[in-house]
Amino acid sequence: MAEIFRNTTTALPRPAGGTLVARTLDAGWQETGTEGFLIKPLHEDDASGQRTWLMKVAPGAEAPPHAHDEAEQIYVIEGSFYDDENTYGPGDFAIRAPGVVHRGGSKDGAIILLVYS
Template sequence: MMTAIDRQHTGSHHIDTTLNNWQETGAPGFWLKPIFKDSQTGVSTALMKIDPGAYTPDHAHDQLEEIYVLDGDFYDAEHSYGPGHYCQRAIGAMHEAGSKGGCTMLLMYRR
C-alpha cells in the first residue's frame, strides 16, 4: 500500500491509487483513498467512494471543500451531480451528501 504524499516531498511525485485500499470515514458507505496531505495546513486531496444508497445528514467542514465527480451520481439538498460536475463549499457551509447509485469523486480540502 502506498501512503499519501505530504509536503515534505520536493519535486514531482506520483501515487498509484489502485494499490491503496479504501478507508472507512466514520459515515457508513463513505470511503476514502488519501492522495495528498499537508499536516501543517490541513490541505488534502483524496478519492472518495460513496456506496449506492449511502447518505449522511447535514454537517459542515472547517475548510473549503471541493468535489469533482468522476463517475456515478452524487446529490446534496441543492443539486444532483454526475460525471464532470464540480462543487465548491465555503468553510462551515452546512450540507447533506448522498448517492443513489454510487459514485467516485475527487475531494479536496483547503483554507
C-alpha cells in the first residue's frame, strides 16, 4: 500500500552541525495529494526516512485506508483526530507500528504533529 501524503517542498535536513530553524507561522500550508489534509514539512532525512510534519486536517476529512513504511507518531495540538481505534484530543499522543493499515480523519478539524521514523 503506497504512502498517500506527499511533500512537494523543502523541509529542513538533518544538520551536520549547529541548529537549523523553520519559521512555521509565516509558512503556508501545502497540499498533500489527499483532499482535506495539508502539511507544513518541518524536517525530512532521506537517509533515515525520518519525517516531521505539522498536519492540518479539515473538518469532515478522512484519509482512505493506507499504511506507512515507518512508525507513525501522532500528537494532537488542537481539535480532534480519529483513526480505526480511537479518537484523540489535544495533548493525546499515539504511536503506530510500521505497516499497520488504518484510516484517519477529523469530524471538527485538527492540527497534529506527525513524526515518521
